């Protein structure tokens with residue numbers, strides 16, 4: 001059967017919406033298929049805001065990709081004439097030898113990135129939202145801020161459609177059958193033939209890429225929004241986005257009041273509670289809110305005074321907590337993106353480019369070795 005499409009993108013969440021947009025912008029005949037509706041709240045890419053920062057404590061080798069991600073976010077904004085990425089600074093708080101503070105410092109030093117170190121008194125004066133322990137310091141990444149996930153996804157889908165991509169919503173892909181000349185994609189309502197397929201199905205990745213069953217673990221995540229105490233200003237001009245290293249208690253992230261619901265807080269990976277992606281997330285419970293309310297009371301007493309809402313989301317974790325973005329071993333026509341281990345959104349704008357490179361050019365000039373099957377699982381297996 002001859003190919004109807006150059007590329008079929010399955011899953012139009014963060015990575016898939018960007019991938020189909022990059023592919024269509026290059027003139028490829030592209031189709032995108034999404035099980036739900038655009039920017040829905042059932043997977044990993046909802047909730048108003050995602051942190052972006054340049055000095056990357058996780059691994060300095062992400063920094064060149066982050067620079068490209070910033071560039072691509074600005075290009076998206078220029079085409080849309082809308083703001084997607086807002087710079088507020090990201091304050092990273094903890095003991096000076098904590099993973100977040102020392103890792104960010106190492107990353108900034110290695111790449112010559114601007115940053116400021118603030119002691120407890122300086123932080124108190126400049127950012128009164130944060131209650132600090134003796135001996136804690138803050139590292140301010142002045143280029144950090146947040147990206148709007150729903151607006152980014154809607155924006156990429158809009159551009160993809162403008163550039164001629166075919167987009168189907170409410171249609172679940174049930175199988176992909178790769179062969180030597182392409183891939184047959186079967187959905188709940190159709191059957192398509194494409195030269196290449198990009199699987200970007202987030203928490204559901206193992207359904208279509210079974211090699212990942214033993215490795216990609218979806219977990220439940222919870223975030224909550226809080227109103228400040230009367231009169232306290234928790235808007236970005238007085239309060240940056242933040243990450244806070246709590247040692248054995250893990251790390252917390254948060255955002256100033258950027259919408260009516262106020263300050264948003266979450267603990268990275270929450271309780272690391274595995275979930276079955278085919279079932280709805282278990283709803284928010286008292287244990288979830290006790291954890292987040294406790295953090296708010298202790299660390300943001302004026303900025304996050306009472307909770308107004310909470311919601312669930314999902315991370316898809318790999319054991320290394322890095323990303324996996326590659327052609328599937330033994331299946332040269334199948335490209336995949338997952339799992340972004342709870343820190344992938346900021347990279348959406350560059351991951352979309354990489355996925356389009358892999359599908360349309362057979363490789364990428366961007367530094368992707370960190371994300372390969374080989375690095376994660378060795379040469380032979382996934």
Ligand SMILES: Cc1cc2nc3c(=O)[nH]c(=O)nc-3n(C[C@H](O)[C@H](O)[C@H](O)COP(=O)(O)OP(=O)(O)OC[C@H]3O[C@@H](n4cnc5c(N)ncnc54)[C@H](O)[C@@H]3O)c2cc1C
Pocket residue numbers: 010011012013014015016033034035036043044045047049050051052171172173174200201202203204207221222223253266313314315337338340341342343344345346347
């Ligand atoms: C609460 C929370 C906070 C986070 N904070 C940050 C942060 O501050 N900074 C950061 O960089 N990252 C953050 N992340 C991580 C980031 O949001 C994720 O890495 C990213 O959104 C994952 O995007 P994705 O495209 O892989 O998955 P998704 O956006 O979930 O997209 C997958 C899509 O595939 C569709 N799909 C699944 N199966 C099928 C099928 N068979 N057929 C068709 N469609 C299908 C789904 O419906 C979904 O739309 C956070 C995540 C959460 C949950």
